[in-house]
Each structure stands twice: as structure tokens, then as C-alpha cells.
Amino acid sequence: ACHACTAALQLFGDDVNTIAYTENLDSMHKVVLAAPTEPKLLALCQALRDANIDYKLWIxxxxxxxxxVATKPYPKADVQTFFKGFKLFK
Structure with missing residues (x-):
């Protein structure tokens, strides 16, 4: 997850949401969810792509x-529907 997050921040570093997210390091919030299977992970990528949500698939x-998969920073309301059904990674 760390590699994907770092890559997403680098790829989308000029984005207004990414800049705002990284301006306050002590308040950065991340959630790590588990995809139960590779096909579900890839289906998530397709749904994100179809909705023009920027992300990085770590291979x-x-x-x-x-x-x-790590999205660039977005307001929660913009992306939360894509992650319904995924549970917190334990």
C-alpha cells in the first residue's frame, strides 16, 4: 500500500487536491481496504477509470x-461509492 500511495502522490503531485492534502502532513488521512480477489481489484480499477478517477495500480x-490501488487525494464524497463493499484491511 505504501508503494502505491507514494506513486499516486508523485504521479498527481500537481493536482489541486494532492497539493491541499500534502500541505498539512499531520492531518493526512488514509484508509487501507482489502480486495478479496484479484478480479475484484481489477474491476475496481475499471470502475475508477470509467468514472475518470485518477489512481495508480501497483503491480x-x-x-x-x-x-x-491508490487514488490521488479526493474529497471522500467523490470516491466513497467505489469502495463500498470493501472491508478494512486487517
């Missing part, structure tokens, strides 16, 4: 296995 190398 673990050298295994070439998709392991994590």
Missing part, C-alpha cells in the same frame, strides 16, 4: 501481480 515485480 508487484518481478512477480507481475497487481497488489494495490
Amino acid at each position: 508487484e515485480q518481478p512477480e507481475n501481480i497487481p497488489t494495490c
Whole structure:
């Protein structure tokens, strides 16, 4: 999750929401949710893409296995519907 978050911040560093998010380091909020299967993770990516939500799919190398999706910072109301049904990662 750390790699995907870091990559998303780098990729979308010039975005107004990313800038606002990183201006107050002590208040940055992240949620890590679990995708039960790779197909569900990839379906989430497709739904995000269809809605023009910017994200980074982290693919673990050298295994070439998709392991994590991180969106750029968005207001919760803009993205929460995509993550309904996913539970907190434990």
C-alpha cells in the first residue's frame, strides 16, 4: 500500500487536491481496504477509470501481480461509492 500511495502522490503531485492534502502532513488521512480477489481489484480499477478517477495500480515485480490501488487525494464524497463493499484491511 505504501508503494502505491507514494506513486499516486508523485504521479498527481500537481493536482489541486494532492497539493491541499500534502500541505498539512499531520492531518493526512488514509484508509487501507482489502480486495478479496484479484478480479475484484481489477474491476475496481475499471470502475475508477470509467468514472475518470485518477489512481495508480501497483503491480508487484518481478512477480507481475497487481497488489494495490491508490487514488490521488479526493474529497471522500467523490470516491466513497467505489469502495463500498470493501472491508478494512486487517
